[in-house]
Amino acid sequence: MMKHWLLMTLFLLLASCGGGGSSGGSQQTEPPPVAAPPVDPPPAAPPVTEGFVITGTVIASSSQSVDGDTNDTVSEYNPNDTLLSAQAINNPTTLGGYVNQPGSGESGRSFAEGDVDDFFRLELLAGQSITMVIADFDIADADLYLYNQNGDIIDFSIESGEVENLIVPDDGTFLVNVSAYSGGTNYLLAIGNQANQARSSLQHYIEPWQAIVRYRDSDHSNQTAMAAADLAMEQRGGGPQRPWLMQLKTTDDRQYLARRMGTAMPKRASIGSGDLQARFETLMTIKRLRSTDEVELAEPNFRVRGFFTPDDEAFETQWHLPLIDLPAAWDSVKGDPDVTVAVVDTGILSQHPDLAGQWVAGYDFVRDIAQSGDGDGIDPNPEDPGNLQTPGPSSYHGTHVAGTVGAAGNNGIGVAGVAYGARIMPLRALGEGGVGTSYDVSQAIRYAAGLANDSGTVPDAPADVINLSLGGGPFSSAEQQLYNQVIANGTIVVAAAGNEASSVPQYPASYDGVFSVSAVDINRQLASYSSRGVYVDVAAPGGDNGTDVNGDGYPDGVLSTGGVDNGSLEFAYTFLNGTSMAAPHMAGVMALMRSVNPGLSPADIETLLVSGRLTDDLGPPGRDDSYGHGMINAYKSVIAALDSLGDTTVDLPRLSLSATTLSFGDSEAPLELELINAGSGELTIELITSSEQWLSVSSQDIDEEGLGSYDVNINRQDLADGVYSGEIKVLSSANLVTAKVFMSVGRPGGEANVGAVYILLYDRVNEEAVAEFSATAENGRYAFQFTDVPPGQYELVAGSDSDNDFFICDAGEACGSWLTLDQPIVLELNEDRAGLDFPVEYQVFLPDITAENRDVTSPARQRQPIVRKRALGPARATQR
Incomplete structure (x- = not known):
């Protein structure tokens, strides 16, 4: 079923000629015939434009999933608002979603009543990372919580910026909660292995019940003193023209607590640990202070200690x-x-x-x-x-x-x-x-x-x-x-x-x-x-942005410097292929x-x-x-x-692997591991071992030294549902190297899905979308068809619309273009075209977190998303 955006109805005006006749009994002399006025020939019908058919499939990666209750009215609706209704998802995954406070965000399914919480249930391994990128962080705020199976909050990330990040403490079944603190926003969750952990470490090194505050009234007048008293704070340090050290009074008075916690007050009841609750209330109060008119700056009083930080934060993601x-x-x-x-x-x-x-x-x-x-x-x-x-x-x-x-x-x-x-x-x-x-x-x-x-x-x-x-x-x-x-x-x-x-x-x-x-x-x-x-x-x-072979929760594109300009320019790190x-x-x-x-x-x-x-x-x-x-x-x-140069270099053989991490997800197919002599001189492979019975390695195409291509195989037989990890160790005559392997048994989150996808046929000459087709996923594939398309030059663009703002490809939404998003190919349409298949992917980026980046705006860069979904109103054609 399809909606046509351009409809043409042709009306032909036909002239009919009448003659005279007899009126009955008496005979009368008929008047002489009057010559009929000349009739112009009917106008020639306008030439009929030959229309063509375009068919293809938009393909979602198996590592992608979608929140069950986004704001899009066409996407399937499976609410995940409570611990009991938590949505099962796969590991690893990149998931796109939407949350909002009642009356906030775009008009849509959840505008009136709100969609404050999204809960997701999954198996996680110790050391894995959960990262959330908040699309509309400048006008909305969302937080990240980690629950155990008993419904207790065991960790959280409640910053006020663009990124929230958690590190999984143990192996087990957990519930991940995305919670709207204010406004409405799209978000992306990246769950996987070896992600950057530096972003989550700072929140654990704060002095509880303390905040560093700079008031807009630098002399700390009665007005600002009243604002401090309203949150049960008192001054411990600082002075005029500089920041103040404020002490939060510990209290069980629900009046003060409600002011500190705001919309997050219900979360407090799920935190059992005293230390965790102190950190929670401290950070929530700081978040509350940041939204107060009298406050210019509010931040934790960090504990200073020596610990290792990688030189380049995202280097591990640069596979x-x-x-x-x-x-x-x-x-x-x-x-x-x-x-x-x-x-x-x-x-x-x-x-x-x-x-x-x-x-x-x-x-x-x-x-x-x-x-x-x-x-x-x-x-x-x-x-x-x-x-x-x-x-x-x-x-x-x-x-x-x-x-x-x-x-x-x-x-x-x-x-x-x-x-x-x-x-x-x-x-x-x-x-x-x-x-x-x-x-x-x-x-x-x-x-x-x-x-x-x-x-x-x-x-x-x-x-x-x-x-x-x-x-x-x-x-x-x-x-x-x-x-x-x-x-x-x-x-x-x-x-x-x-x-x-x-x-x-x-x-x-x-x-x-x-x-x-x-x-x-x-x-x-x-x-x-x-x-x-x-x-x-x-x-x-x-x-390849359509895969996540190393299971880090991010697409396997090339990560490098970039920018995001949804509203204003922000320096970032983007994945392109x-x-x-x-x-x-x-x-x-x-x-x-x-x-x-x-x-x-x-x-x-x-x-x-x-x-x-x-x-x-x-x-x-x-x-x-x-x-x-x-x-x-x-x-x-x-x-x-x-x-x-003529320099004599010493032979330094060194064994290297094509990948140090392999993630099968739920795939059955073997993964290839290449053993390479990355140095000079000779080396031989002496021993290859695996740490688990379900994990094995077999040679595929190797030379006499044992170098070359190997298949890494897994056997899920007799294994319970869950996520598993193992190691492959390869000993050569020069060195020992290790590859980590991850795989899952069962697929609780179902097949690949990014929600409803809208495919636009974009006229390059007139610079406008002339047709739209919407579809929902069947095994990760979205079939589309356009009929009666006039000859011309077109582009095919596809994307989701989680926030229901009638624009696809916003931050936090999936996007794709034939043949690639980076370099769309112009379709010269002069015949029927079939098999126009292309991927649709979440546009994942890692924001720059330096202070200088936050003030970079330029009027020349102010722009709204341009790829519009609808032209004739809210009705959509949907294939299910």
Whole structure:
């Protein structure tokens, strides 16, 4: 069943002619006939537009699930508002949901009565992480609670910001509770292994019953004193013009408690531990203070103690860096500040905390003012303004690419770039929607190489490497000549092979001399979207947002610097997938090689690549059309660069695994584990053991030393429902390595589901959605069909609408586009099209938590979500 947005009814006006006749008995002389007036011929019917049929399937990942009672009136309704009605979910999972206080949020199913609590029941293992990202944290607040089976609260995260995080204390069955403190908001829950634990640690190190408060009235007048008394607080320290140390009086007076607890008052009764209750009341009172007009700042009085904090908070989530053996390469080189990688893309968020200080002066070469998005043409400012007019959220593509190359490492926040000691040259050549022209790109390349260009200037020194995570044009002799000149001058050029899932040559990646990079997923397999063919030179991690193989609760996309602009710009860390993400891994490794051996020419690099010195061979032995000469290996590449200097390097064999964590979820299929000699010299595999009887390893394709591909197998027979973990240990003649394995028995949460999904047919010429189809999940698949579609240029966009605001792809909602969300493909419709299948995924990001980030707003970035679901009213066509 389907709703058509554009209906056309044709009315034909028909003229009828009448004649004379006889009136009965008497004969009369009839008057002479009168000539009929001339009748114009009927107007020609307008030409009938031939309509076509479009069919396909939107696919949700098996690691995704949805809250049973979102605000969307079309999604299935299964309330989970109490401990007794808790919704069973899987582990690991990424779950999208919605909560609201009565009368808050968008109009919809839960607006009037509210949906204050969502409860979820699942099996968890000690050390797993539960992270909640609150979509509308600037206007709403939601908290995270962990209950045991007896209904007692055993932990909570009740901050006032964007992220709440908990670490599971023991193995067992637990209930996770998302609770609306104020307003209404979408949220995302990421539940899995090895997630960042630093975010949850601070709340456990507070001084109970104390708060540090700065009043707007710095002299602490009678008005502010009354506000303090209202919450049963008294001053213990501080003074005028500086913060005050306030002591909360312990009390059982329900009047004071109700003022402190607000809407969370019922939670207090479920907390049995005295220490836990003290922490709860302290943090809740601070939350209450933050919403008080008289208070400018309120925060806990933290206990200061020495404990280890990882340098880069989200490094463990960057599975793609160990995959190319980067940590071993960093032992030798992290990048030289004199080595520069030019990123020709959408520009950069230059003040992102993980990019500030990491770049050199660049340029903006988007000359078309209508396409530029920043109000002018060519200028020296390569800042990315985001997509202000193009449908869909801004990807900040260039910022993501730049972060993969050179985000600051070892700085205590966020992520690390491949060559974080080198520098990025941001060159903006793509404007609105990530679209640009080949001429603008050529001008940016000329600038990067120190050649004459339309800016009238050149950089102080040419870039060592140029990264081109872009493509789409046909072969051009002029462009080939430009690349010949750039490469002859010594600049290494790296380009994304393309996301066309075909072997058709993509440019600029397929030009002679350019290193074309295909994409692999977390399993070192060619990604489903990746282009391939005779022009592919090398492979690198591009990721797959539709899987969670390592079970960390996050999609297996590439995590890097980015931004979120739902209302205002916020610096963040986002997961994207594509060959656009693979290319900067290669570019970063090239920067590491140039850092240890500045004299390496592009021809030298190609010789080393063809000889196998820089890669791990994947696929058939030798070069192939999927992986080129293999997947780039950072450690091998740095060693090869050192060897090229004539230095004698000592053989240091070292066993490495393709993954240190494997998560089966409820899958039966074996998972592949690659055993690799990531060092130099020889090593042999001596022993492989597993810690559990249900876990085994079998060889698949190995050499005489035991290196190669193995299958990791599980056997669920005779195992009770639950979540299980085990270890595989591999002993080589050089070292011992371990891989953790997780799997579940039973699927309490059912099949993949992101709620109702709305598929929009978007007219690129008129820049509007012209048709909508809505569907609910059947085994994680959403079939759709559009009929009577006129010829034209279209995009297919799909997403959920948990908050029922009539916009899909908001923060906390699933989103997808054919063929990929990062680079939607224009559908040239001149015939029926079938099999247009594409994934829909939650757009997960890790917010930046530095203080500087909270004040970053710009009027130019104020925008509302653009992809509208409805055009003709609330009625929806739904397939069930």
